[in-house]
Amino acid sequence: MTRVELFVGKGGVGKTTLACATAMSYARAGQRVLIASLDQAHSLGDALGVRFPHDPGTVTGIARVAPNLDAIEVDSLALLEDRFRDVLRMLSTGGNHQHGIDLAALDPAELTGLPGVQELLMLVELAQFADEDDWDVLVVDCPPSADMLRIVTAPDTLLGYLERVWPPHARAMSAGGIDLRRAVLAATVNKIVAAVTEVRDLLADHARTGAKLVTVPERVAIAETERVRSAAALLGLRLDAVLVNKVLPAVPAADSAHPAIDWYLTRRAEQLQVIEQLHQRLDGDLPVLIAQHSGPQPVGLTALSMLAAVVDSRPPLGDNPAEVRTSSGEPVVRWESGTGLHSVYTLRMHLPVVDPATLQLGRVEDDVIVGADGVRRRVRLAPVLRRCTVDGAELDGSHLVLRFVPDPELWPR
Structure with missing residues (x-):
């Protein structure tokens, strides 16, 4: 059964590179890994040093980028166009009577204005990956924190609206009625409900799905981390750890009073103080893991392999790593x-x-x-x-x- 690991964080915190490094560490350990990007900035290819084709109107496929490591940048607009064409083909089997609704007159691009449509399609795609036996681990580079939390609420929101607007018993009556087009529409909605329910159950399954929050050692990031922890708990998402990126490594004592050395030592002391405050604010609920500053931005498989060695060890601040909490978040x-x-x-x-x-x-x-x-x-x-x-x-x-x-x-x- 494929395990799902979500990487969440604001832009600019190195979330994508740490997701890539983590995926590579799993792949080096012999696990079959798929890393998928939901971030429409499409920085996954930039981090891996790979260019994924994004041909208009086509869904980007999965590419092998290293032994045991596959990657994909999920294009939500291409997914929308592809799935909409499938719906039109299904509805066309119901005959030419339109009942006042001409779906063929719609352009898929117009549907992008409907809230949550593209996000739901991406989540459904992930659930399908997770159900396949091709990979042991699915590492997901998520959109920035606020967008990702909104995406997590999308399945429950849609299922709640459908239950009130067109309840299951009403859909069942339509599916068994004499109006063929309405029956096909009911079958299509039931198919959507089944897919979205699978997504919701996957996100809520604490035995399979967890998230790591990537942040940086800055004071302003502490409040953001606390808010994401609160939101994850409320939404029932298992948060495994906070990963603090770009922490300056320790240096030997220097006799020189050069301003650059003073700046470095002061900055590192500030970072350690922020990490200590983060520990106190989290009350020991989550392990705080450290990823040291790598110097040049790690781009490409070689650089990411070096960063993967750091991710493998993932030293926490303190003597013993805290245990990850995997208990259910349900009331x-x-x-x-x-x-x-x-x-x-x-x-x-x-x-x-x-x-x-x-x-x-x-x-x-x-x-x-x-x-x-x-x-x-x-x-x-x-x-x-x-x-x-x-x-x-x-x-x-x-x-x-x-x-x-x-x-x-x-x-x-």
Whole structure:
């Protein structure tokens, strides 16, 4: 079963080169690796020193770049055009009656304005790679942090809208009806739902999918790291480690008072101070791994091989590397006290909120809406909680705790 490792971070932190180096380290260890770039800046080829063909209207294929190492730059627009042509071919089997809808009149480029379409197609493509037996590890160079967090929410968002707009029972009736075109459309939507559900399940599978957050040793990066950790916890994404890149290596003591030496030592001391603050802010929840500054930017397979040796060791700050947390990030429901209508239940979820003032809670039918640090998630309540009302909420360290009491109108008598 293919393991998925996501590399997340802001632009300019060396995320792509570290993803490449990690992929090469796995490949050198004998594992079959595919590195895929979702970043539309297409810097993966630049880092590897390989030029991938991007012919208009065609989906870029997978290229072998080194022993055990394949690579692909996922072109979302080309995917959109290719999949849209497939949909048109499917719908054309339903006859010429259009029911007032002429999909053939649409240009695939017009669909790029629909939120989340291209991102979902890229995720579906990744899920297909992960389901194949061709690779042991799928390393993903993700878009910048904010874009990636938005992409992670896309599957749940789409599935939620489809469930409300065209529920499964209504699609089933259409699929078995006499209107052939509507039946084909229902089958197409069901196919989309199945693919997107597979993506959602893959991202939520903590046994298969994890992410590394790449950052730099700068004060402004600490807050960004904390926000991404909070967002990852809220969205149910397993965050394995924070990888601090471009840390200046230690140098022997020098007698010279040259300004360049003073600048170097001062800058390194500032970096180490930032890393120490990062350790304190993360409360030991995540290992903080160090990648030293390599000097010239590592471009090409030879330079990346040298960086891969550093990634192989990945020394943490301290004596012993922290263990990666792989427990499920799903909310846990527990009975707290009482019986019958006097029962109290809790829903507890891991949520290391950076700014408690951003915490927002809401209830919509059988779901609870949780927002924090600029990210929002819709959480489906367990059956017992659907018959309850929210009685209170509190932050308990790095966890959010919601309390529920039975609703007399809905509770079984």
